[in-house]
Amino acid sequence: MSVNEQVLRYPIPSDAALDPPAEWAELRKECPVAHVKLPSGDTATLLTRYDDVKQVLADPRFTRQLTAPDAARLSAEGGGVFSNEMATIIPDGGEEHQHWRRLVGRWFTAKRMSALRPSMTEIAEGLIDEMVAGGAPGDLRASLGFPLPVYVICDMLGVPAEDRDRFSYWSDTLLNLTRYGKEEIDAAQAEFFQYMSGLVAGKRAAPGDDLLSELIAVGGPEEGGLSDLQIVVTGMGLLVAGHETTANMIGKMVSMLLADRGRWESLLADPKLIRTAVEETLRLDANAGFGLPRYLGEETEVSGTVLPRGTTVVCSMAAANRDESAFEAAGEMDLTRSPNPHLAFGAGAHSCLGQALARTELQVVLEVLLRKLPTLELAVPAGELERVEGLAVGGLRTVPVRW
Amino acid sequence: MKVIVDEDKCCGAGQCVLIAPEVFDQRDDDGIAVVLQAEPGADQHDAVREAAAVCPGAAIELG
Ligand code: HEM
Numbered sequence: 167m168s169v170n171e172q173v174l175r176y177p178i179p180s181d182a183a184l185d186p187p188a189e190w191a192e193l194r195k196e197c198p199v200a201h202v203k204l205p206s207g208d209t210a211t212l213l214t215r216y217d218d219v220k221q222v223l224a225d226p227r228f229t230r231q232l233t234a235p236d237a238a239r240l241s242a243e244g245g246g247v248f249s250n251e252m253a254t255i256i257p258d259g260g261e262e263h264q265h266w267r268r269l270v271g272r273w274f275t276a277k278r279m280s281a282l283r284p285s286m287t288e289i290a291e292g293l294i295d296e297m298v299a300g301g302a303p304g305d306l307r308a309s310l311g312f313p314l315p316v317y318v319i320c321d322m323l324g325v326p327a328e329d330r331d332r333f334s335y336w337s338d339t340l341l342n343l344t345r346y347g348k349e350e351i352d353a354a355q356a357e358f359f360q361y362m363s364g365l366v367a368g369k370r371a372a373p374g375d376d377l378l379s380e381l382i383a384v385g386g387p388e389e390g391g392l393s394d395l396q397i398v399v400t401g402m403g404l405l406v407a408g409h410e411t412t413a414n415m416i417g418k419m420v421s422m423l424l425a426d427r428g429r430w431e432s433l434l435a436d437p438k439l440i441r442t443a444v445e446e447t448l449r450l451d452a453n454a455g456f457g458l459p460r461y462l463g464e465e466t467e468v469s470g471t472v473l474p475r476g477t478t479v480v481c482s483m484a485a486a487n488r489d490e491s492a493f494e495a496a497g498e499m500d501l502t503r504s505p506n507p508h509l510a511f512g513a514g515a516h517s518c519l520g521q522a523l524a525r526t527e528l529q530v531v532l533e534v535l536l537r538k539l540p541t542l543e544l545a546v547p548a549g550e551l552e553r554v555e556g557l558a559v560g561g562l563r564t565v566p567v568r569w
Numbered sequence: 570m571k572v573i574v575d576e577d578k579c580c581g582a583g584q585c586v587l588i589a590p591e592v593f594d595q596r597d598d599d600g601i602a603v604v605l606q607a608e609p610g611a612d613q614h615d616a617v618r619e620a621a622a623v624c625p626g627a628a629i630e631l632g
């Protein structure tokens with residue numbers, strides 16, 4: 167069956183958790199601007215080529231206004247991280263977005279992240295010790311992948327890490343594609359909003375040494391700062407963005423590197439490869455989740471196809487990252503690949519604000535695992551790893567390991 | 570080699586600093602990149618080219 171002949175369902179199902187669906191290569195070659203049907207039943211335009219995805223992500227005409235009346239809905243339940251009202255409270259583009267980004271971005275500089283390295287290392291060591299004490303096999307996702315990023319982002323934001331089970335649930339509902347019903351999502355989001363509003367009010371009364379307190383200290387919009395509502399939504403956004411993506415990526419990264427023992431051995435032999443190895447797993451993550459949707463406010467052309475205004479485009483960075491025209495031997499994992507301009511963090515003005523943090527966390531996890539558990543291996547064949555279903559962020563349900 | 574950062578395009582993601590910390594830094598108040606060595610020595614050229622190639626804002630110009 168050719169990909170041209172019918173409207174593909176999106177996300178495209180894939181049999182093995184670490185392998186890309188065969189359709190990606192076919193789409194890049196034959197049908198770079200494809201019609202797809204989303205979980206909501208609405209249709210959208212899927213882009214899979216590197217140049218197209220990069221161009222669209224960096225082009226402000228492709229907006230994030232997925233709340234527009236004629237924009238495709240991703241999930242039948244509405245809401246969701248891309249299209250709920252909250253998404254409209256943080257400015258989407260132009261100078262206002264840049265202003266927001268610079269206010270918050272100062273907390274995520276490479277230098278600040280390097281300064282966090284020793285404490286991240288300590289947290290990772292402690293979590294690994296606990297996993298080992300529990301005996302093999304352990305679940306690397308639950309023991310290390312999830313808790314580490316949560317501790318780190320909670321500490322930055324000044325949010326109590328004890329509440330982390332609630333955050334996980336709230337962010338799962340925000341990242342919903344097909345898992346939850348509308349009522350449950352609305353209730354969870356209202357609860358999350360109230361929780362964060364309470365925290366922000368508490369910090370206004372008694373500031374701490376954290377990101378939210380400092381955002382408050384800048385003052386309101388008249389003083390060049392953010393409104394109270396914007397601070398609350400920023401806090402929610404950072405909590406969700408700061409844990410789910412990185413947590414899942416830790417499990418996927420370790421699985422990809424252990425799936426072929428030779429990769430782990432090369433890293434043991436030469437830990438200097440850690441940085442490029444992390445980038446290569448980000449590039450080859452076949453289970454990255456939904457990709458990025460954009461709404462087109464005016465008619466535009468992509469790869470020779472005219473897209474009318476009102477089109478909803480879905481950029482598959484994971485498919486683009488395997489484009490042979492952008493990467494030599496694109497399907498192969500090369501732990502030394504450099505430069506590696508993959509699109510896992512997006513591109514352009516919205517490119518992931520937390521990428522220095524995510525990179526540092528991934529590098530620290532790998533460094534500590536190689537040092538403390540050199541004999542680490544998957545406790546199930548890589549082909550039996552199972553995907554998380556129904557959320558916009560891709561991950562593995564468990565990552566069973568022995569050492 | 571001459572290195573310039575276009576501040577308007579820079580999205581403060583810090584890739585350049587992670588790759589070539591001797592040549593790039595980020596301002597403390599907004600995370601925007603600054604060039605520490607506008608004409609870096611030959612030992613830095615590979616790292617600077619890598620930083621320019623992966624910069625998510627395409628903000629690094631090499632002359
Ligand atoms: C491996 C982990 C991560 C991946 C793959 C990832 C991916 C992405 C992507 C693709 C975008 C672009 C969204 C768009 O263009 O619409 C993005 C934006 C963003 N990310 Fe991440 N992210 C990760 C970790 C983090 C972390 C740790 C944080 C920190 C709290 C974070 C905070 C953000 C924020 C605030 C934005 C919005 C930026 C804006 O709109 O200007 N992310 N991320």
Ligand code: SF4
Pocket residue numbers: 574578579580581582583584585586593595600601602620623624625626627628629
């Ligand atoms: S990598 Fe590019 S976008 Fe990021 S801080 Fe450096 S110059 Fe700015």
